Amino acid sequence: MSAFPPFPDGTLFDAGWLSALSDEVPRDEALDRARPVVADAIARTDAAGAAALARIDALVRGAALDAIPALLAAETVELPDAAATAERSIHDLMSRVAYKRRELMPLFPDLIERVAAVHAAAVQACGIARWRLMAARARLQPGRPSSPIQGAGTRYVKSDRFDARAAESLPSIDRTRADRILKRLGEAPVPDELELRPLDDGDDLWTIKAGGISRFILRVERDRRGPFYMVEDVGPQAA
Structure with a gap:
């Protein structure tokens, strides 16, 4: 060590x-x-x-x-x-x-x-x-949208820094599972099982489940249509 x-x-x-x-x-x-x-x-x-x-x-x-x-x-x-x-x-x-x-x-x-x-x-x-x-x-170190904003209800997009951060924290099989779960963020309303909630005392970062003990970190952004979630990171949540 x-x-x-x-x-x-x-x-x-x-x-x-x-x-x-x-x-x-x-x-x-x-x-x-x-x-x-x-x-x-x-x-x-x-x-x-x-x-x-x-x-x-x-x-x-x-x-x-x-x-x-x-x-x-x-x-x-x-x-x-x-x-x-x-x-x-x-x-x-x-x-x-x-x-x-x-x-x-x-x-x-x-x-x-x-x-x-x-x-x-x-x-x-x-x-x-x-x-x-x-x-x-x-x-x-916030990222920029890596693709068009997704979601028919709740809008979200991965940041251009997300993939590198995800690879740093999760093995490939867990990243694949997390991607499947992330697609449900676009539903309206957001499914309760995703446990969408503020990450801390601020109102700029939110988090949802990403499979197992892992969670996504979402940053609130805005465009001319209103707020959306920028998916910045994912990894095991501390106990």
Whole structure:
């Protein structure tokens, strides 16, 4: 994950933080020696998580629109993979050390829980930040109509930036499904199942379902006939 800005050191947990644990320690000293090592690993994990959340928030405050693809990759692939790797490394250590020093076993559940929670919080933060940056991009880098305006009732058109943004966020099969759903936006009235609603507190951006957990971002535009929706973006909505 070193290529992703919020995680310059590449990890939220390092198994090396537990390297001082050993099954060679005398049994009567094992627990006293292990307790501060595990506590330090928990503290380092919490600190790494807090630093990552601060960096993610800074991306939003700085309108770092170029970070959208990296946030999606971290949210959907890199962080879940890192969480699984961290959990495996802890279980491997338990099998090597705690198996012979059973008294150490109670130390590990809290560590496993914290590692999972820190990764989950980072995943959620990436999703929220990505969605907010997608909204900012629709406002700061709006597109122009890519074709004649469509819709017999509600009028809409894809922006000339939409296809590149969609390819950035969704695989081909999901884009095809989203296109089929989008055609229903032209019905009058808009079908309830599309869940047309404002994207945030403003009245310039709206959103509808795009299949699964994905949603379209629609920007309100006007021409001589009145308002219409410019379809600016699509992607998984943050939880």
